[in-house]
Amino acid sequence: MRRLLAQVGWPLAVLVAVITVWDLACRWLAIPAYVLPPPEAVLRVLVERRGNLASAFRVTAVEAGGGYLMSIVAGVLIALFFARSPLIRRSLYPYTIVLQTVPIVAIAPLILMWFGSGLRSVMLVAFVICLFPIIANTTQGLISVPRNLIDLFAMANAPRSAQLLKLRLPYALPSLFVGLRISAGISVIGAVTGELFASSNAVGEGGLGYSITYANSQLQTDYLFALVLTASLLGFLFFFTVAALEWLCLRQWHESAMRADAD
């Protein structure tokens, strides 16, 4: 709980500082509102257009959340496959790294071109960008089970399934959560990026990314700011949901999992 508080408290302090500097800059440097709207203008838009923001939030949340959940299922399955043998890892791992290093702005238009520019394609963009951290971290956890523990299960003539469910998966859980935390934030990036490309030919999808391009073209910079804030809020929500889940699952033994063999 204290960790959670520290995670929230300090960023909050930074936020207050940034807003103060931002406000002062707007006043003293006389920056035009379409370049940098003052904080209160953004706040006003946040309140006035909360209906638009909420519906855009919902659309993007479904896209990011859907892609995220898909990436968890697929990522864990792929990690289980990778954990089976070093040969499999050696032959396939480079391609998952490609997944991570090719910029999402290059992949997104392709996906939208291939699968149409609907909500599901945007979900797919989020899925692709979330996949690698989950594969990489879960695989790492699955293959670092100490040999003695594996031998212990072998001595009990435990079937493969028991070894998986009662040893490998629980052992990999802390690593899986590392991946989940990384992907929680970037799922929103994926969804928003996907929408940027969807907007050119989609009509009524209206997520945060779509609205951002719209606000930008209309020079509604205050609305643009409000949209960006809403997108960050979504990312934060995902992140803290995962962090809370992690705390629930690991609080009993987390530390010991990190140093299981230190006696």
Place this chain on the structure above:
Amino acid sequence: MSTTPQPAFISVVGATKRWSNGVTVLDGITLTADRGDFVSLIGPSGCGKSTLLRILAGLTPLGAGSVRLDGMAPEAAREIMSFIFQDATLLPWRTVRSNVELGLELEGRTPTAQRREISASMLRLVGLSDVAHLHPRQLSGGMRMRVSIARALATRPRILLMDEPFGALDEMTRDLLNEELLRLREQERFTTFFVTHSVSEAVFLSTRILVLAAKPGRIAREIRVPFEGPRSAELRSAPEFLRLVGEVSTALRSVQCDNPPENP
């Protein structure tokens, strides 16, 4: 338990093991153990003690020779065998109780209620009843080792393989657990192979001590420990005990000094 008229409960004949890199780690190990024996393996680091134990457990495949445990090959004998590792190898996400039940759970023959009973009695046996609900990280090193022993005994093994189980503990805890192990042996009557670096521990616990030499690993000496009846802490200061400690130490020194094989 079984009525097989085998001459020896455990027999190893000409066990040889060579790693894929060509190094021979064990060369023609031949030994037998009777029911209830407590055999200690002692020798220089890297002489293959752990490897021998893992071969007995079927965890490392044998190169040449044969291993029979109660008439069975190692893999089949796992049913009546438990392995205790140097670290406690507890599952950190399980409570002490459920760690003790792991072996029974994986075997899948004992119903839950009965597992509960067995784990409770095993924890009583090692004096840990009041920490049954804790997680391993909340225990001291000695307590963790006790849990590991309770887990190993929960399946009622006839054979116990222990690889430096007390190596990481302080001397006082080690002595205490040694006495506990003797008491458990009185009750459970298992046959034990015990790897250690401590000469006095070996003398205190064993019925026989095998001194191994290195490169390649082979049995250099066998020393019988002839103490009759139940042993207690006082034994450690008996003259006969000290004499045996001296004898084993000398044997150990001589294998550590000369590398070429010597046949006693």
